[in-house]
Amino acid sequence: MKRTRFLFLTWALALVLSACGSASQNTTEQPGGNTLPLVTEAGTEAAPVVKHLRMPDGECQTFNPYLANTQDEMMNDFAQARLYRRFAKEDRETLYMRPELAAEEPRQMDQEGLVWQIKIRPGLFFTDHTGKLTDKPINAAVFEHSFKMALDPALKQRAGDNMSIYITIKNAKEYFQQTPEAPVNWEDVGIKTLDDLTLELTLATPSNALNVMQQFTGYGTVPTDPELFTSLMREEGTAYGTDHTKTLYCGAFYVTDWVKSSAISLKKNPNYIFADEIKITDATLYYVENYQTQLEMYLKGDLDATALDAAIAPNYAEREDYLSYPARYLMQIEINRGNWEKPILDNKNFKDALWYGVDRVALAKLEAGTPANYIIPDTSLADSATGLLFKDTPTAKSYREEMNASYDPAKAKECFYRALQEEGISDKLTLKLMISPANPEQSVCAQFLQQHLAEIFGENRFELKIEEETDRANLMKTWRDNPNAYELCLSNWSRAVTDDSPFNVFDKYSEVYDMKVNSPYGNAFINETIFLQTTDPRVKTDQAYNVELAGQMEKAALENRLVIPLFERSFQYLISPKLLLPLKEPNPSMGFTLRPWLGDLR
Amino acid sequence: MILKALWQKKASRGAAILLLLLGLMALLGPALSPYSYKEQLKNGEGEILSHMPPKIPALRFLGIAQGRSTLTDRRLDYLEDESRYPAGSVLEVQNRRVSESGLAYGDVVVDYYRYMKVEEGRSFWFGTDQLGRDLWTRLWRGARISLLMAFLAVAIDLLIGISYGALAGYFGGKTDLILMRIGEVIQSIPNVILCTLLILLMGRGIAAMILALALRNWVETARLSRAQFLRYKNREFVTAAQALGVGDGRMIFRHILPNAMGPLITSATLAVPGAIFMESFLSFIGLGIPAPEPSVGTLLSDAQSFLQTQPHQVLLPAAVIALLMLSFHFLANGLRDAFDKKEEAES
Numbered sequence: 001m002k003r004t005r006f007l008f009l010t011w012a013l014a015l016v017l018s019a020c021g022s023a024s025q026n027t028t029e030q031p032g033g034n035t036l037p038l039v040t041e042a043g044t045e046a047a048p049v050v051k052h053l054r055m056p057d058g059e060c061q062t063f064n065p066y067l068a069n070t071q072d073e074m075m076n077d078f079a080q081a082r083l084y085r086r087f088a089k090e091d092r093e094t095l096y097m098r099p100e101l102a103a104e105e106p107r108q109m110d111q112e113g114l115v116w117q118i119k120i121r122p123g124l125f126f127t128d129h130t131g132k133l134t135d136k137p138i139n140a141a142v143f144e145h146s147f148k149m150a151l152d153p154a155l156k157q158r159a160g161d162n163m164s165i166y167i168t169i170k171n172a173k174e175y176f177q178q179t180p181e182a183p184v185n186w187e188d189v190g191i192k193t194l195d196d197l198t199l200e201l202t203l204a205t206p207s208n209a210l211n212v213m214q215q216f217t218g219y220g221t222v223p224t225d226p227e228l229f230t231s232l233m234r235e236e237g238t239a240y241g242t243d244h245t246k247t248l249y250c251g252a253f254y255v256t257d258w259v260k261s262s263a264i265s266l267k268k269n270p271n272y273i274f275a276d277e278i279k280i281t282d283a284t285l286y287y288v289e290n291y292q293t294q295l296e297m298y299l300k301g302d303l304d305a306t307a308l309d310a311a312i313a314p315n316y317a318e319r320e321d322y323l324s325y326p327a328r329y330l331m332q333i334e335i336n337r338g339n340w341e342k343p344i345l346d347n348k349n350f351k352d353a354l355w356y357g358v359d360r361v362a363l364a365k366l367e368a369g370t371p372a373n374y375i376i377p378d379t380s381l382a383d384s385a386t387g388l389l390f391k392d393t394p395t396a397k398s399y400r401e402e403m404n405a406s407y408d409p410a411k412a413k414e415c416f417y418r419a420l421q422e423e424g425i426s427d428k429l430t431l432k433l434m435i436s437p438a439n440p441e442q443s444v445c446a447q448f449l450q451q452h453l454a455e456i457f458g459e460n461r462f463e464l465k466i467e468e469e470t471d472r473a474n475l476m477k478t479w480r481d482n483p484n485a486y487e488l489c490l491s492n493w494s495r496a497v498t499d500d501s502p503f504n505v506f507d508k509y510s511e512v513y514d515m516k517v518n519s520p521y522g523n524a525f526i527n528e529t530i531f532l533q534t535t536d537p538r539v540k541t542d543q544a545y546n547v548e549l550a551g552q553m554e555k556a557a558l559e560n561r562l563v564i565p566l567f568e569r570s571f572q573y574l575i576s577p578k579l580l581l582p583l584k585e586p587n588p589s590m591g592f593t594l595r596p597w598l599g600d601l602r
Numbered sequence: 603m604i605l606k607a608l609w610q611k612k613a614s615r616g617a618a619i620l621l622l623l624l625g626l627m628a629l630l631g632p633a634l635s636p637y638s639y640k641e642q643l644k645n646g647e648g649e650i651l652s653h654m655p656p657k658i659p660a661l662r663f664l665g666i667a668q669g670r671s672t673l674t675d676r677r678l679d680y681l682e683d684e685s686r687y688p689a690g691s692v693l694e695v696q697n698r699r700v701s702e703s704g705l706a707y708g709d710v711v712v713d714y715y716r717y718m719k720v721e722e723g724r725s726f727w728f729g730t731d732q733l734g735r736d737l738w739t740r741l742w743r744g745a746r747i748s749l750l751m752a753f754l755a756v757a758i759d760l761l762i763g764i765s766y767g768a769l770a771g772y773f774g775g776k777t778d779l780i781l782m783r784i785g786e787v788i789q790s791i792p793n794v795i796l797c798t799l800l801i802l803l804m805g806r807g808i809a810a811m812i813l814a815l816a817l818r819n820w821v822e823t824a825r826l827s828r829a830q831f832l833r834y835k836n837r838e839f840v841t842a843a844q845a846l847g848v849g850d851g852r853m854i855f856r857h858i859l860p861n862a863m864g865p866l867i868t869s870a871t872l873a874v875p876g877a878i879f880m881e882s883f884l885s886f887i888g889l890g891i892p893a894p895e896p897s898v899g900t901l902l903s904d905a906q907s908f909l910q911t912q913p914h915q916v917l918l919p920a921a922v923i924a925l926l927m928l929s930f931h932f933l934a935n936g937l938r939d940a941f942d943k944k945e946e947a948e949s
Contacts, residue, residue, distance in 0.1 A: 292907060311732055312911055318677045320701055362650050366732065437888055440907065447733055447893045451642050466893050468806075577702065 050281050051601040053579070054303050056294045057285040059261055064241030065222045066150045066159040074285055076219035078266055078597050080251040081273065083118060083143070083216035088582035088598060094387065095583070097213050100273065101138060101223065101250065103197070106212045113206035113541055118143075118216075120197045126225055126248035127271045129255055136225045138250055140193040145226040147191050149233075151176045159220030165504060166215040167540065168204040206537035210384075211501070223250060252278045252597050261287055279600040295574070304576040304601070305594065310368035310441060313572035325571040325586045325594075326379040330372055331445055333433075333564040334476065334489040338520035341484045342431065343423060350419035351561035357412030357456050363448050364567035367441055372565045373406045375554050380502045382547045390502040395551030399558075409456045416457045430463045434475070434489040437468035442490045445566065464488075476518045483520070491518060492569065502550035503539065506530060509562055519563075525556045578602050607940035614936020617929040624926060628749055631742025635727065639743045640894040643726075643734040645719045650734040653912050655714050657725040669725065671714040672696070678706040691716035728918055731904060735894075737915065744896035745922050751808060751897070752877035755815035756870050762816070763823025764866060768854050770824065771831025782828065785821040793818050797884055806892045811884065815877045826869050830862030864941030871934035875927040882923055898923050 058071030065076055083102040086095040099105060102118050109115040124138035150159040153176055160176040163169065170190030178184040190202030201212070215221070224240070225248050232240040241247055244258040252274070253266035264285040268278050288294045291309035298306035308316060316322050333354060337346035344350045360371035370378065380390040390396055420429065433449065435442040443466075450464040469475060469486075478485050493508065509521045510530035529549060538545045557563075573594070575581065582598035608614050637643060643651045657669030670693065678695065680686050687710075694711040701707055715725070728737035770781040797814035804810035834840060835858060843857050878898070884890055885899025886906075893900075898919045905915035 292910065309907055311907055315673070315911060316675065318680070318707075319675045320703060320705065359648075362644075362648065366650060366652065443893070444732060448642065450894060451640055451733075468888065 052282040062241040063247045078253045080222040084213040118199045140199040166211040167207045170202045207540040304579045308572040313368045323573045331566045338483045347419045349415045353416035356408040369567040613932045617932035621929045628746035635739045637736035654730040656729045669715045676710045740896040748898045758816035759820045763820035767824035767827025771828035789821040868938045875930040
């Protein structure tokens with residue numbers, strides 16, 4: 001009995017002491033699991049606030065910004081800063097362009113707007129994977145080296161292609177596209193380090209400050225340490241960015257762990273320029289391939305947000321945590337009009353038949369999107385300062401309205417039979433529609449078109465065969481050497497970079513921009529107009545002119561049936577009520593990510 | 603005698619009846635529905651009838667397959683809005699709750715046919731898929747195609763395997779050695795890789811799928827056939843036939859093969875579900891027959907995204923595969939026992 005009482009008293013004492021001990025340490029267990037002591041201004045220890053954000057993500061392949069692709073964007077967004085970036089205003093209504101690693105807006109150095117200087121913030125250094133500030137500086141020379149790497153002709157990556165989106169840096173494209181027969185020296189490229197903190201850009205076409213800033217908001221323009229980058233790329237092939245411990249960070253977060261094909265763990269970077277404004281302390285980006293699994297994790301509380309599969313999104317549309325994000329890309333039919341085995345592909349009546357033959361409303365409903373009979377996305381901004389969308393400009397309204405009633409099965413059938421007659425086809429026309437494998441959206445769209453068009457044109461006269469092709473994108477680009485490589489193809493092009501320059505949507509449809517040409521579009525007007533931007537200064541300096549020109553190009557493209565637009569894909573999410581996103585309403589300028597690191601967790 | 607022995611066993615009798623039923627449904631099922639396997643069905647307003655739940659009016663007394671669906675997390679203040687909920691479509695509201703912001707939510711049980719404004723009298727027995735295609739028609743047509751592919755693949759297996767094994771077993775010696783080593787080399791290639799490569803080479807289609815299924819499996823049949831020939835070639839009836847001057851071809855096909863058929867038939871019966879399963883697997887990973895033609899595997903593959911919201915789209919094809927596999931296995935077991943009994947009786 002005595003022994004039992006003694007044991008009970010000892011246990012009770014231990015309990016009291018342990019409780020007192022906890023209280024005296026003045027720490028609080030947070031849901032994130034970490035318990036960190038924090039010293040307040042008054043010198044007393046306050047409860048550490050751990051705000052752990054858990055987001056789903058695509059499979060990050062590399063931290064190398066110049067090799068990165070869309071699926072690597074989120075990590076780059078969290079962990080790497082740029083010269084300029086759009087941040088949310090305090091009212092959480094709109095975004096504004098803010099110098100991030102740059103000290104101020106670019107300075108115009110000549111009358112025409114051809115020479116610009118960018119001042120870098122003084123005293124910037126990279127942070128390593130432990131959160132320690134390194135002695136590796138971020139200065140003008142680092143940026144020059146970084147841009148040189150982005151434009152590396154040996155890699156021929158998207159980052160290099162994207163260096164010429166908003167401004168045309170003198171000889172940059174020539175350097176990027178150089179061949180051994182026609183080499184271009186880096187010294188001839190209009191990117192120069194003037195002093196430790198000044199970078200000078202010489203452009204081939206005049207530009208305004210907004211376009212210069214926009215050019216350096218992309219993740220392909222983030223700085224990398226020249227020494228580390230060169231050593232890893234030279235000694236170990238393309239090893240830079242494949243190991244989080246051998247990567248340096250300059251963004252709001254640094255990477256503490258990277259389990260490939262699983263998760264990336266990040267911590268708030270105390271050395272970040274705007275560290276005081278970052279409220280999230282920890283973040284984990286989980287690679288969850290399957291939307292269904294993402295949804296399950298979200299509903300169980302393991303994620304703070306989830307993207308929804310288009311097919312099931314309508315089931316969640318009435319929930320308070322549902323968010324529909326504006327469309328960022330168009331699904332369209334590309335026509336290989338250069339295919340000489342199938343000359344009907346270049347027949348105007350056949351293209352008209354496709355144009356009038358698609359019930360875009362029914363298709364868009366299947367894909368949780370918006371029917372589209374235009375090329376410039378509805379979210380493309382004509383003026384980010386006022387939020388004016390291109391679709392709302394008088395230019396767009398003048399021709400788009402009359403094209404709205406484009407579904408006309410009788411007219412489609414008439415055009416189809418006229419095309420058959422013109423091409424001397426008396427039997428069944430069989431065409432192949434190429435799609436990406438394992439892309440449910442394209443698969444549904446293709447199967448819809450397969451049956452829908454056969455019903456309109458007659459099953460005995462038309463058959464659409466669906467071909468899944470792993471190397472679809474590259475195969476499309478081979479049309480010059482291999483004109484019969486494909487017939488029809490579904491493509492879903494993202495034009496997230498079109499803000500303030502709807503004109504840029506047409507880059508990929510011109511044959512001036514070699515890297516972007518997917519099909520033999522063969523549109524002289526578009527080729528010539530795109531070429532204008534290298535000679536006509538108004539394109540990059542006069543916003544109204546840019547919009548006007550974009551309208552003319554879209555009108556010409558639609559009349560020529562350059563492609564057959566089908567629908568715009570919007571993105572649907574469930575966002576935890578705990579997560580306060582930087583903007584109340586989605587904004588087209590946000591890009592693909594929701595930029596949750598700029599938000600807060602309640 | 604074989605059939606009698608087979609019929610006496612309850613499991614194999616049940617399996618045979620089930621197989622007959624499934625076979626009949628595969629043959630006649632699509633014709634029982636007014637819809638084609640590829641037609642994208644629409645309502646009177648031209649809206650595609652995606653994901654319609656099963657509705658079988660004859661089963662009304664059981665209270666199942668009534669075309670009902672539960673719409674979860676719905677705002678209750680919208681219930682009176684006829685543009686969202688057509689008159690008479692709302693049957694019941696379950697799990698009523700109020701959100702933090704004070705909005706009333708619930709799970710709304712609706713008559714989905716009214717909800718989607720489907721004309722009275724129209725019903726889809728197994729519902730429809732995402733593209734509004736009738737799943738009854740697609741399932742039975744898919745089963746027909748899966749069975750056809752499996753039977754043809756096994757027939758090719760048997761044709762090649764029996765002949766190959768017969769030659770190896772009957773002639774023996776160097777012929778046997780060379781033929782069987784070649785077989786082993788072929789068998790050493792992983793089946794999935796072989797099938798994938800062949801389909802990539804030939805393109806997706808029924809012919810490619812049948813060849814892919816048959817390409818490697820015949821080796822197993824050849825080994826069995828060889829073993830049977832080795833077993834029978836020194837028997838008295840073979841020696842007697844040889845003494846009478848019977849030629850090799852006649853000896854193989856008229857004298858030995860009929861006696862060796864028992865295990866081969868059993869093995870072929872077991873190979874059919876294997877082929878069905880392989881076809882389903884290849885279809886599931888996207889190497890199946892191209893759209894819009896269905897197979898049980900493609901149906902499963904298409905439905906996997908909707909497992910939670912439309913479980914019947916997965917369960918029905920899965921049940922057909924399971925029943926086919928079980929039936930073939932039970933039948934094969936019965937056949938094996940029947941052949942064993944016959945052999946015992948003969949010896």
